[in-house]
Amino acid sequence: DNNVIKLMYDCRMNAQALQLLLGIRLREARDMQLYIAFLKQEKGHRLMEQRLGYSQALKEYLCIEETASSLVIREQKKSGAKVWDVRPLTQSMLDFAVRGVAHLQELYDEMLHRCK
DSSP: OTTSOEEESSOHHHHHHHHHHHOOOOOSEEEHHHHHHHHHHHTTOOHHHHOOOHHHHHHHHHOOOOOHHHHHHHHHHHTTOOGGGSSSOOHHHHHHHHHHHHTHHHHHHHHHHHHO
């Protein structure tokens, strides 16, 4: 729906998957990682310093610390483990997924405030 704003963080892979697998072109998406990159560029940071992971962004802009279970999942992903292929999903994985979207509106509101 083009009338609905979609809040995402680093939506490149999601947008590509939607396009390739389902033929859906993502419209009206707001990528919080790009807002943060813009803010950091405005403060004179170099390009590689601008890209923050979601957990880092939550900590820096909303003072929300990463949970122990999300740290475990993130480390498993870094090591190349295919954590999302496991079924049924563990409670830690479900918590990680919920955390991945739970603060997007709050982060978006903060980005809009800081971009003014």
